[in-house]
Amino acid sequence: MTVPTRNHLFTQHSRPASPDRYTSLVAQKDEAPGESRRERKERTRRAILDAALDQLADTGFGSLSLRQLTRSAGIVPTAFYRHFATLDELGLALVDESFETLRGLIREVRQGDPAPETLIDRSVDVLSGQLDTHSAHFRFISRERQGGVPALRDAVRHELSLFERELATDLARMPGLEKWGAADLHVLASLFVDLMVGAAGEMVSPSTDHPATRREIEQNLRNQARMVVVGATGWTPLGS
Amino acid sequence: MTVPTRNHLFTQHSRPASPDRYTSLVAQKDEAPGESRRERKERTRRAILDAALDQLADTGFGSLSLRQLTRSAGIVPTAFYRHFATLDELGLALVDESFETLRGLIREVRQGDPAPETLIDRSVDVLSGQLDTHSAHFRFISRERQGGVPALRDAVRHELSLFERELATDLARMPGLEKWGAADLHVLASLFVDLMVGAAGEMVSPSTDHPATRREIEQNLRNQARMVVVGATGWTPLGS
DNA sequence: CCTTTCAGTGAACATCCGTGCACTGAAAGA
DNA sequence: TCTTTCAGTGCACGGATGTTCACTGAAAGG
Numbered sequence: 001m002t003v004p005t006r007n008h009l010f011t012q013h014s015r016p017a018s019p020d021r022y023t024s025l026v027a028q029k030d031e032a033p034g035e036s037r038r039e040r041k042e043r044t045r046r047a048i049l050d051a052a053l054d055q056l057a058d059t060g061f062g063s064l065s066l067r068q069l070t071r072s073a074g075i076v077p078t079a080f081y082r083h084f085a086t087l088d089e090l091g092l093a094l095v096d097e098s099f100e101t102l103r104g105l106i107r108e109v110r111q112g113d114p115a116p117e118t119l120i121d122r123s124v125d126v127l128s129g130q131l132d133t134h135s136a137h138f139r140f141i142s143r144e145r146q147g148g149v150p151a152l153r154d155a156v157r158h159e160l161s162l163f164e165r166e167l168a169t170d171l172a173r174m175p176g177l178e179k180w181g182a183a184d185l186h187v188l189a190s191l192f193v194d195l196m197v198g199a200a201g202e203m204v205s206p207s208t209d210h211p212a213t214r215r216e217i218e219q220n221l222r223n224q225a226r227m228v229v230v231g232a233t234g235w236t237p238l239g240s
Numbered sequence: 241m242t243v244p245t246r247n248h249l250f251t252q253h254s255r256p257a258s259p260d261r262y263t264s265l266v267a268q269k270d271e272a273p274g275e276s277r278r279e280r281k282e283r284t285r286r287a288i289l290d291a292a293l294d295q296l297a298d299t300g301f302g303s304l305s306l307r308q309l310t311r312s313a314g315i316v317p318t319a320f321y322r323h324f325a326t327l328d329e330l331g332l333a334l335v336d337e338s339f340e341t342l343r344g345l346i347r348e349v350r351q352g353d354p355a356p357e358t359l360i361d362r363s364v365d366v367l368s369g370q371l372d373t374h375s376a377h378f379r380f381i382s383r384e385r386q387g388g389v390p391a392l393r394d395a396v397r398h399e400l401s402l403f404e405r406e407l408a409t410d411l412a413r414m415p416g417l418e419k420w421g422a423a424d425l426h427v428l429a430s431l432f433v434d435l436m437v438g439a440a441g442e443m444v445s446p447s448t449d450h451p452a453t454r455r456e457i458e459q460n461l462r463n464q465a466r467m468v469v470v471g472a473t474g475w476t477p478l479g480s
Numbered sequence: 481c482c483t484t485t486c487a488g489t490g491a492a493c494a495t496c497c498g499t500g501c502a503c504t505g506a507a508a509g510a
Numbered sequence: 511t512c513t514t515t516c517a518g519t520g521c522a523c524g525g526a527t528g529t530t531c532a533c534t535g536a537a538a539g540g
Contacts, residue, residue, distance in 0.1 A: 036507080036508090037506085037507055037508070037515090037516080037517080040507095040517080041516090041517065044517075044518085056388075058388065059302050059388040060300040060302050060303070060387060060388035062299050062300050062302065062303040063300070063302045063303040063388065065496085065497070065498095066497080066498065066499090067496075067497065067498080075517090075518065075519090076518065076519055076520075077497095077498075077499085078498095078499075078500085078501090078518080078519075078520085079517065079518045079519075081499085082516075082517050082518070083517090087498095142386050143386045143387065143388065145386075146382050146383045146385075146386060146441045146445075147300060147383070147387075148296075148298065148299035148300035148303065148383065150446065150447055153445065153447065154447055157442075183463075186460070187460065187463040187464055187467055188467065190460060190464065191435075191464050191467065191468075194434060194435065194438050194464075195431075195434065198434050198438065201386045202397075205386075205393065206390065207390055207393065207394055208397075220426070220427065220430060223423075223427040223478070224427055224430065224431050224434075227427055227428065227431065227468065227471040227472065227475055228431075228467065228468065228471055229471070230470070230471040230474045230475055231467040231468055231469070231470040231471025231472075231474070232467065232471075233474065234470045234471070234473065234474050235467055235470055238463070276537080276538090277485090277486080277487080277536085277537055277538070280487075280537095281486090281487065284487075284488085305526080305527070305528095306527080306528065306529095307526070307527065307528080308526095315487090315488065315489090316488065316489055316490070317527095317528080317529085318488080318489075318490085318528095318529075318530085318531090319487065319488045319489075321529085322486075322487050322488070323487090327528095481540100482539105482540085483538100483539085483540080484537105484538080484539080484540090485536105485537085485538075485539090486535105486536100486537090486538100487534105487535100487536095487537100488533105488534085488535095489532105489533075489534075489535105490531105490532100490533085490534105491530105491531090491532100491533105492529105492530085492531090493528105493529085493530075493531105494527100494528100494529095495526105495527080495528090496525105496526085496527070496528105497524105497525085497526075497527085498523105498524100498525095498526105499522105499523090499524105500521105500522090500523085501520100501521085501522090501523105502519105502520095502521095503518105503519075503520085503521105504516105504517105504518085504519075504520105505516105505517100505518095505519105506515105506516100506517100507514105507515085507516090507517105508513100508514080508515070508516100509512105509513085509514075509515090510511095510512085510513075510514090
């Protein structure tokens with residue numbers, strides 16, 4: 001072990017006395033013993049993504065600061081570029097994982113009983129569960145859907161339209177909707193998606209996450225969905 | 241119109257020859273001949289509001305810059321404080337006038353025939369017209385509803401809930417809904433508000449304002465509303 | 481008339497920002 | 511073993527930001 005000749009102020013073990021950098025909980029640079037270079041890089045990448053999701057609870061993506069981001073991820077600003085070429089690219093990565101969460105939701109709903117009677121209640125319950133563990137993802141989607149960063153807004157809308165199409169094919173299999181056309185399914189699916197994203201966005205808002213109001217929103221979502229279902233039941237398909 | 245954003249690189253030596261003051265279209269400091277002090281102040285205030293609405297086409301309120309704002313309003317940064325104590329206060333003023341626009345919408349719909357048959361088409365047409373003249377207001381509402389600035393988000397949601405209540409009392413007078421309870425009316429009204437704000441937000445997006453896609457969104461909104469109306473027609477009020 | 485009010489000015493400040501650059505040191509690979 | 515790769519460092523820069531302060535000059539008002 002050599003004493004550093006030049007100013008390498010904080011290498012690994014000078015942590016406790018570190019005077020001027022308050023690193024966060026998100027990324028420990030504590031040595032994980034056997035860790036390949038790839039694993040280490042992946043861990044830092046995760047730390048950046050988590051730091052972003054954390055910071056996005058308070059602001060829109062447009063006012064995200066690269067410096068704050070890296071500070072709370074435990075790395076130096078310039079190191080960010082080893083993982084993403086630009087901030088927007090980070091945003092697109094968040095779009096990806098947010099929609100993976102969203103797809104996980106319908107996947108979970110599909111599992112087991114597709115009994116049309118309990119479907120709404122089950123969906124809302126699953127949504128509620130996902131909101132506990134992945135609130136940041138839902139907040140991100142519903143905020144950036146109308147957000148100020150064109151690249152993200154377009155990406156979110158594109159993914160939402162794919163998701164909606166996926167939902168439409170699910171709906172096509174339901175009793176009573178067998179002879180609906182694509183246009184009819186689109187109307188119904190977009191209705192459900194709008195309601196869900198809207199309600200989710202309301203529920204994950206920092207100002208509105210008291211359990212009481214959350215129950216209210218859930219209940220209203222259930223009622224809205226029921227009214228739509230009644231509408232679908234009495235619907236005359238668009239081709240006259 | 242709008243100045244290219246985000247690019248910090250081009251500033252190097254392509255700056256215009258004007259020393260340090262390039263005023264905008266928004267506010268002329270050209271002397272208007274007979275103008276009281278009050279009128280002049282009001283004119284500047286309007287210039288600030290307009291500059292904000294202009295800038296908000298590209299970003300969320302959270303990343304609004306006071307300096308850019310005042311620059312395009314034709315005043316010096318510090319003069320801003322003669323009109324608003326803080327940026328949030330500016331935002332609240334925008335909330336006010338945006339919702340005045342929104343109320344103007346239902347007022348216009350109400351005028352003349354409330355024939356239940358043509359009501360949806362008429363509403364969508366009026367909305368479409370308002371979007372041409374007041375797109376910035378609708379963009380503001382639908383963006384800041386989920387936006388990153390708590391004060392504005394709460395204000396927008398509060399106003400939306402008032403608006404929804406107002407709509408509910410209108411609906412209560414419609415044939416077939418006479419014996420609905422407040423809860424039922426709330427479900428239907430919130431459904432309409434969500435659909436409208438969502439569709440409006442999609443239509444006023446900088447990326448989505450081609451007339452073609454806009455017609456599509458309008459048509460989808462009409463269909464969604466129709467399906468909801470069918471649902472309302474077959475609805476059994478919540479008190480069993 | 482003279483005094484007060486006050487919207488707008490301009491300079492100065494401390495702070496944050498994104499990014500280019502040359503670097504280090506350990507892991508990967510030969 | 512020696513060489514290459516590359517995630518992360520530290521520094522420096524130019525520029526944009528919000529806010530302070532003392533000021534100016536014309537309108538308002540007595």
